[in-house]
Amino acid sequence: MTDTKHTDDVTGVDTTGHQWDDIRELNNPLPKWWVYSFYACIVWSVVYWIVMPAWPIFMNGAWTYTGGVIGYDQRVVVENDIAEVTAGRQVFLDQISAQDLPTIQQNAELMEVALAGGRAAFGDNCAPCHGSGAQGSTGFPNLNDDDWIWGGSLEDIHVTLKHGIRWEADDDTRFNEMPRYLTDEILTSDQVNDVTDYVLTLSGTGEVTEASTRGSEVFARECTACHMDGGIGNRELGAPNLADAIWLYGGDRASVYESVANARSGQMPAWGDRLDPVTVKQLALYVHALGGGE
Amino acid sequence: MTSDASTAGPETAGAGLTSLIGEAEKLANPHGHEGETATAVNSEKNRSLYASRIKIYPKLVHGRYRLVKWIVMAITLGVYYLTPWIRWDRGPFAPDQAVLLDFPHRRFYFFWIEIWPQEVYYLTGLLILASVLLFLVTSLAGRVWCGYTCPQTVWTDLFIYIERLIEGDRSARIRLDKSSFSLSKLFRKVSKHTVWLIVAIATGGAWVFYFDDAPTLATNLLTFSADPVAYLFIAIFAAFTYVFGGLAREQVCTYMCPWPRIQGAMFDDESFLVTYKYDRGDPRGPHKKNTSWDGRGDCIDCGQCVAACPMGIDIRDGMQLECIQCALCIDACDEIMAKVDRPRGLIEYDTPANMDRRLAGEKERIHIFRPRTVIYMGVLVLVSAIMFFSLATRGAIDLNVLRDRNPLFVQLSDGSIRNGYTVKIINKVHQEQAFSIRIDGLPSAQLIQQGVSAGDSVKTAIAPDSLKDIKTFVILPRDALGSLDEGEASLRFIVENMSTGETVSNETSFRGPR
Ligand code: SF4
Ligand code: SF4
Numbered sequence: 001m002t003d004t005k006h007t008d009d010v011t012g013v014d015t016t017g018h019q020w021d022d023i024r025e026l027n028n029p030l031p032k033w034w035v036y037s038f039y040a041c042i043v044w045s046v047v048y049w050i051v052m053p054a055w056p057i058f059m060n061g062a063w064t065y066t067g068g069v070i071g072y073d074q075r076v077v078v079e080n081d082i083a084e085v086t087a088g089r090q091v092f093l094d095q096i097s098a099q100d101l102p103t104i105q106q107n108a109e110l111m112e113v114a115l116a117g118g119r120a121a122f123g124d125n126c127a128p129c130h131g132s133g134a135q136g137s138t139g140f141p142n143l144n145d146d147d148w149i150w151g152g153s154l155e156d157i158h159v160t161l162k163h164g165i166r167w168e169a170d171d172d173t174r175f176n177e178m179p180r181y182l183t184d185e186i187l188t189s190d191q192v193n194d195v196t197d198y199v200l201t202l203s204g205t206g207e208v209t210e211a212s213t214r215g216s217e218v219f220a221r222e223c224t225a226c227h228m229d230g231g232i233g234n235r236e237l238g239a240p241n242l243a244d245a246i247w248l249y250g251g252d253r254a255s256v257y258e259s260v261a262n263a264r265s266g267q268m269p270a271w272g273d274r275l276d277p278v279t280v281k282q283l284a285l286y287v288h289a290l291g292g293g294e
Numbered sequence: 295m296t297s298d299a300s301t302a303g304p305e306t307a308g309a310g311l312t313s314l315i316g317e318a319e320k321l322a323n324p325h326g327h328e329g330e331t332a333t334a335v336n337s338e339k340n341r342s343l344y345a346s347r348i349k350i351y352p353k354l355v356h357g358r359y360r361l362v363k364w365i366v367m368a369i370t371l372g373v374y375y376l377t378p379w380i381r382w383d384r385g386p387f388a389p390d391q392a393v394l395l396d397f398p399h400r401r402f403y404f405f406w407i408e409i410w411p412q413e414v415y416y417l418t419g420l421l422i423l424a425s426v427l428l429f430l431v432t433s434l435a436g437r438v439w440c441g442y443t444c445p446q447t448v449w450t451d452l453f454i455y456i457e458r459l460i461e462g463d464r465s466a467r468i469r470l471d472k473s474s475f476s477l478s479k480l481f482r483k484v485s486k487h488t489v490w491l492i493v494a495i496a497t498g499g500a501w502v503f504y505f506d507d508a509p510t511l512a513t514n515l516l517t518f519s520a521d522p523v524a525y526l527f528i529a530i531f532a533a534f535t536y537v538f539g540g541l542a543r544e545q546v547c548t549y550m551c552p553w554p555r556i557q558g559a560m561f562d563d564e565s566f567l568v569t570y571k572y573d574r575g576d577p578r579g580p581h582k583k584n585t586s587w588d589g590r591g592d593c594i595d596c597g598q599c600v601a602a603c604p605m606g607i608d609i610r611d612g613m614q615l616e617c618i619q620c621a622l623c624i625d626a627c628d629e630i631m632a633k634v635d636r637p638r639g640l641i642e643y644d645t646p647a648n649m650d651r652r653l654a655g656e657k658e659r660i661h662i663f664r665p666r667t668v669i670y671m672g673v674l675v676l677v678s679a680i681m682f683f684s685l686a687t688r689g690a691i692d693l694n695v696l697r698d699r700n701p702l703f704v705q706l707s708d709g710s711i712r713n714g715y716t717v718k719i720i721n722k723v724h725q726e727q728a729f730s731i732r733i734d735g736l737p738s739a740q741l742i743q744q745g746v747s748a749g750d751s752v753k754t755a756i757a758p759d760s761l762k763d764i765k766t767f768v769i770l771p772r773d774a775l776g777s778l779d780e781g782e783a784s785l786r787f788i789v790e791n792m793s794t795g796e797t798v799s800n801e802t803s804f805r806g807p808r
Contacts, residue, residue, distance in 0.1 A: 131700075131701075132700060133698075133699075133701045134701075135701035135704070142701070142704065142705075144701060144704040144712075144714075145705060145706050145707065145712075146706050147707040241707065244707035244708065245705060245706070245707060245708065245709035246705065246706075246707050289744060289765075291704060291712060291714060291744070291767055292704075292706075
């Protein structure tokens, strides 16, 4: 391919001797501007190696890198940027920290910050159980609705967030315990069946039968202390309303039977131990704003 | 043409030499017209695969088209430099500049039209209009855009004008470039480039005024307290103006611009193009005064048309991609025709079809309405009508309703179903406006605003010229769930400006359990 020296007729320029499909490559020199740009790039790269952090080196038994002569470090730049943003935000966070929840709620500007912060914190901490849209699932309450076991006011939500539910490490945690009526042999299996039938009538999903009438007597004796007459629940005690359309562990017969027989006791961490107070406040405001806040 | 040499100042600088050349040319051209030894840059004689640029020295011509070009230049440059200084009162909450591209606040102002980011389709419409208009004029008269109004042409013309003022006309410039180094040469070159740079900086400087309040920016620029970005853009634009208008010139039109490549598809036989009427001009050759014109063409081969051409081509070789249809060769030849007492128009706007008709002995015809031009005109009218209609009926409110998707719906304790919606309202009025929001299409459903107790109607005030997100909920009672079809129903949000009564509505849906 590269044997014969050949000069192109049209241009009078030597070819490189390369020939493919009868097409020959002219041996034109590179344009000067190109060559000089190329040299400039080489010089530039050497200068860059010296000036900027560039080379990995093994020093004092560990890998590190050459620092460059001007002390530039992208990590420092990023840290400074973050510090700047944080400082800008701090103004608002200080106000949120200083004011009480209802006051913040009246302040549109602060609310914007609080809701944005709350949404982010919710996604990071709460979404694994309650879902990214706070829609909940079996055993994990839907926070969008208006059914609150421990209360839906700003203050109630804040307390729940801060101290958690059945979170033993926190002395002020929300706590209650429903008896395991069948397992602990407080009621017989028949009685549990009867109570189940009665509970289903409370929300209008069950028919009034002989069994449910028997169950109503058991309910009056065993359950009204917490769930109140008619099963309307008691937030002081964290006893769910059994007469509404919302069921935390399912409203079908089997789920209700299981709840009576074995009791349920969900848990929520005390976020006051894990997150800073401002974030917990923002979370409370966010959850309250989801639509069910009272 | 000798009159040029005796009146134009710089021309007289080398009077001795001129007269020598003049003598030689008189011999070659007994009519007494200073002949031009101009050769077209693309002529076959010097066409090679690897030629470097041949410098072009366009000669000044006088005539109708030159006059039109001066006028167009004055108007376009005037519009460009002065537009940002026109004031337009929009009240206290908006800028007072008639034409302003306000990127920081994401608004485009164009006299009474105000464009928001979500309305950039107006700009698309404008671009479509501009391109169809360009197609139309191209199919009618070739590259008239290139020859008269293209910024490249206008600024190149301006730069050549400056060059001519300082270095003289064509022959003086050729002589100057050939002459060896002298102080006067240095002085002329330096002053030319200085004036070019001033014009370039003024051009870049005018550009930035379209993006900020002109008087304020001007003061800031002069006190060196303007945003560095402004200086950067001035520098970029100045550099491009200087390089394109002063140094690269015709190369931009020939090598960089895509238009010459496309134009071939735009012309047809009925398009008016700058044409050398070879049927009248040929056979060409020098002509002695007082001899008969019989048996020969009108072209005396004086080369004036080539000398005048800013693209350096010879129009007598026929239509060429370099030709920008500036018609300066027409003026140049008309001057000659007047001198040799022949009718003008040897080079003229003409259509290829007419050329054929003349050759066939038929009458010339003008044929403007052809399928192609009619279609372009139709599109033009249609797009303008759509633009005009949408601009005329454009309201002062913009509404967008986004339904929450996570969760799709929420069941409340009493069994009713609730959906969440973010209502985005844009108040385009430069005053605070009060709006009320209501829903329609789902009887018995109730609309409430987040954080506001149920029962109150949803009302909100929106600051001048801004957007507000209002979070709302719609609740459908349990006994009305039957109005859902497959768990879905359509719902309309209606927003009313409470002072003007203007309403806008937005269709969305309501979701519930299936
Ligand atoms: S040939 Fe004539 S119309 Fe074309 S660019 Fe040259 S002077 Fe202008
Ligand atoms: S076309 Fe006109 S200007 Fe051109 S050479 Fe002939 S006579 Fe001269």
